[in-house]
Amino acid sequence: MSATDRTATPVQGTDDAETPMLRIRDLAVTFRTDDGPVEAVRGIDLDVRRGEVLALVGESGSGKSVTAMAVLSLLPATAKRTGSIELDSRELTSLTEAELNGVRGKEISMVFQEPMTALNPSMRIGDQIAEALLNHGVGTKQEAARRAVELLARVGIPEPERRAAGYAHEMSGGQRQRVVIAIALACEPKLIIADEPTTALDVTVQAEILDLIRELAHSSGTSFLLVTHNMGVVADIADRVAVMYRGEMVEHGTAMQVLREPNADYTKRLLDAVPRLPEGGETVPPAGEPDSTGPGGVALPVPVLSLRESSVTYRKAGKSFTALDQVSIDIAAGEILGLVGESGSGKSTLGKVALGLAPTSGGELRLFGEKLGRGGLRGRAERRLRGRVGAIFQDPGSSLDPRTTVGEAIAEPLVVHRAVRPMSGRDRAARVRELLEAVELPASYASRFPHELSGGQRQRIGLARAIALEPELIIADEPTSALDVSVQAAVLRVLRELQERMDFACLFISHDLAVVHEFSHRVAVMHEGRIVELGATDDVLLRPQHPYSQRLLASVPVPDPVAQRERRVARLAARSAA
Template structure:
C-alpha cells in the first residue's frame, strides 16, 4: 500500500497526464466591516487530466472559496495572492472577456442544487444551446441536435422530449444530469463538482457517481470534487486534500488518507462517519458510543398506520396516489426508520402523521385516537404531544425571531403565559442540546447549520412530546456536525423517552439509530422488520439495491461494493450509468480520439 509519505513526495512530480488546474500558494482574504477574514491560507494543489481530486473538510474550511477562484467568481471584497492556473493560463492575466471565454470552455462547474443552477423560465434545450452558441461550438439546428445528443450521452431517456421541458418537470437526478450535460457541453479541461450528490438519495447518487467516473475515464477530464461525504470520496477520488480553517492539513492518495490518516483532524472526520453494520446506537464519534433507549413492551402503539392511502388532487386530472396501502406501527420509546428513494412517499407519510394532509382511506391512529376523525380543538391538544424536526432548519426557523422565541413559540401557542417559565424551559433545553444560554438572544442566521438544527430539536422537545417526527434532520450537515447531532439525539431520546419516526435516505444513519426499519418504494411498503433483519439480511430486491448503492469510506471495500452493485444491476436487467456515445459526440471537436 502506498504510504502518505510516498504520496506527499509525489505531489507536484511529473506525470504523464498534463496539469489541468493548479493552485500555487493561493490565499484569499475578505474585507468586512469587522476586519479582514482569511478564508484560504497559502494552499498549493493541482488536478491532472483524467484525475479526481477530492477537497474535503467542514463548512467554513475554505473549500468552496478555493473552487470559486478557479472560475474568477469571488466577490469584490475578496483579495487574492498566489497563482491559479487552468491549463497553462494564469487567471490573473485574463480580463473580464477572457474570464467569460474560459468559463464553460476550459473549466466548468456542477453545483450542489440543480434547481438554483438551472434557469426555471427557460427550457432545458434553450439552456444547452445557449452555452453551445455562446462558445461557438454549434449554432441553430446543429446546436439543437447537439443538445439532444448531450442529454442522451448523460443517460436521460427520451431526450427529444426532454429538451422541450422546464427544470421543474424533471426529477432531481435528471436535473443533476442536465447540469452535468451543461458542464461537458464545451468539453472543458476540468470540472469542479461542488457537493454534486448531497441532496440525492443513495441510488440516484450512485448513478451520478457512475456518470462522473465514466466522464473522467472517457473524456480524460480532470475533476475537483468538493464533498463532505467520505463514501463519495472513497468511490470517486484518486487523491484527497483535507482542509481545515483555510489550510490543507493532509494530502495523499484516497487509499492512504481514508485508511491511514496522519492528521488528527482527518482522523476525527473519519471517526465521525456513520457506517453500515455499526451496532445499534453506535454513532462513531471520538467519545463512547451512545446507547439507544430500549423498546418499552406491553403498551399500545404511539403511532399506527393501517392501510393508509394518500392522494394528491390536481384540477382536471386524475388523483395522484403518493402512498398506497401502507401499514406499520411505532411503539413507545422506539425509533422507526422510514427509508426509500425520493418520491417514495416518506415525507408525505410524515406530514399525514402530523395531521397536515388527510388520508384518502385507511386510518392513522396517534395515541390510540383516529387522526382523521378529530376536530380542531382535540386535534390541537393531540399535536401538543407531537414534535417535529424538519430537514432545513434555516427554512423552518423564523428569521425575525431570536432563538429563545423560536424555541418558546410552541409554549405560547399552547397557552403558557408565564414569560419566566418559558425562559426557564428555553434555558433547560439549550443546556440539553449543548448550546450556550447566550444563544437565547441570537438570531438563526448568526448560528452555524449544526447549531440551527440543535435549535430545531430543542423547539421540537419544548412540550415534552411523546412522539417525534424527524424528516431528514441531518442530511445537509457535515459529518462531524452530523455525528454530534446524532449522538445528542440518542442521548435526548434516552432521557425524554419519546418515540420517533425517523425519515432518512442515509441508510448508515438509520442503521446507527433505529430499532426497526420500514422500506418504501413508489408509495408502498416493500419490506419492514428489525433493523438487523432489513439492513443486514434484506429479502427484497429493492432493499438490496438501496444497500448496494450506499457508499462506505474505504476505497477497497467501496470498489468491491460497486462491482457487486453493477453485477446486481446486470442480473436484474438494469443498465449501469455511463456516458453513452461520448467518443462520437466529442471526437468531432477533438479530432478523433478523446
C-alpha cells in the same frame, strides 16, 4: 485502466497527463467583516491533472468550498483573494470579468449541491442546456436544441426529447442533478468543479451519479474537482484526496493512502466520525428496546402513530399520481423507526401525513389512539393533539425564518400552542434558555440570527424547537443530510441523548443507512409508495430479504477504496445480470 479500477492506483500516464491542468499556488482568501478580517483560506497549493478526480474534503468551515469558488472568482465582494491559479499555464487571477466569462462554462464548469437552486424553474430543460451553448457562441439555436437532447441522453435521462420540453419540477432529484451535469458538459470543459453534488441524493441515485462522473472522467478526459464531506463517495470515485482543516491543507495523497493510512490526526478523526454499517461476520450489539410501559409499569399497547391502508394521491391536469399506496405502520411509545428508500419512494410523504401536512385520500390515521381526518378529531381538539408532535426538517437554514432571532424561533411552538401550555413572556424566555442548554448551546445564542450560526448549530436550534413542548413523537426528515460527518455525529449524539432522557418516539427518515442503523430500533424500507420490508434494524439492514432492500444496501459506499471497488464491481455485475 478500466472505469472500475480508477481508485485502485494513483493516476499514471504520459508526461503530459502528469502535468497539472489546474495549478493553484499559495492561495489565500480573506473576508472583510464588521469584526475585522477573517482568513478563510491560506497557503493552499493544489494540482488537478487531466482526466482525474481530485476530492477536496473537510468539515464545515474548513475552506474547501471557498477554495473551489476562488478558482472561478465566484467569491462575494467582501472577499480578497491572493496567490496564483493557472489553467493550462494561463493565469486566471489576472483576467478581467469579460475574460472570465469566456472561461466559465466553456473551460471550467460548476455543478452545485442543490440542483433546484441551480436550475431556472420557469425555463424548459432543453432551453437551459442550449443557453449554455449559445452564451459561448456554440452553434445556432437549432443546433443547440439538438445538442441539448444529445446531452440529456448522454447523462442517462430517459426519453430525452420529452424531458427537454419539460421543467425542473417535473423531475426527481437525481434527474435534476443529471441535467445540471449536462449543462456543465455542454461546452466540453477541461474541468468540472462539483460542490457536494450527491449530498441530497439517496444511495441508489448517488451511485448512478458517481458512475456517470467516473465514466465521463474515463471516456472524455474531463477533470473533476470534487468538494465533498462523504468519505464513501471519496473512496468510490477519487484518484487523489486533499484534506482541509481551518483553511489549511493538512494532508494530500492518493485515495488509497489518505483513506487507508492517513497521517494527519484530523484526517483520522474525520474517518473515525464516518458512520458505518457492520461488515459481514461482525458482531452487532443488540439495539436498546423502546420503553413499552408507562408509570407503574402499566403496559401501553396504543401506538403513538398508526396508519392503516393509508394512501396519498395527487392530481394534476386530469392525471393522478399515488405517492403513498395503502401503507400500514405503527410506532410504539419510545420507539425509533427508521424509514429509508430512494427519492420518490414516499418516505417524506409519510412524514407529512403524520404532521398533518399531506391529506390522505384513503385509509386511517391515528395519533395517540385518536382518529384524525374523516370522522376523527377536528379543530381545537386536533391542534391540541398535534401539540404532542415535534418536527425536525432537512435543511436547518431554510426551516428557520432569517428575520427572527434564535430565541423567537425556539419559542414559536410555545406561542402557537399557548392554549395547550400557557406561559408568560418571562417563562417562555426561561424555557428557551433551558432548551438551548439541552442542545448544548449557550443561552446567549437566543439573541442571534440564523445566518450567524453554522449548519450544525442551526440544526441544534431545530432540535430545541422540536422538543419545546416536550413531544411524545418527533418526525425527523433527513435531519443530518446537509451536515458533514463530524458535525453530523455531534448532532446525532445530542438527539440520541434527548431521546433517551425524554423517551419520545421518533420517525427517523434518512437516506444514510449507516446512520439509520446506529439510531433506530426498527427499519421500514419504502419503494414506489409501499413498504416492502419492515423489521428489526439488524435484520433489515444486515440481512435484507426484499430484492429492493438488497439493491439499496449494495449501493451504500464505504470509506475504503479496496472494499468499495469490490462492492461497485458486484453491484454493476448484478445490474448487468438483471
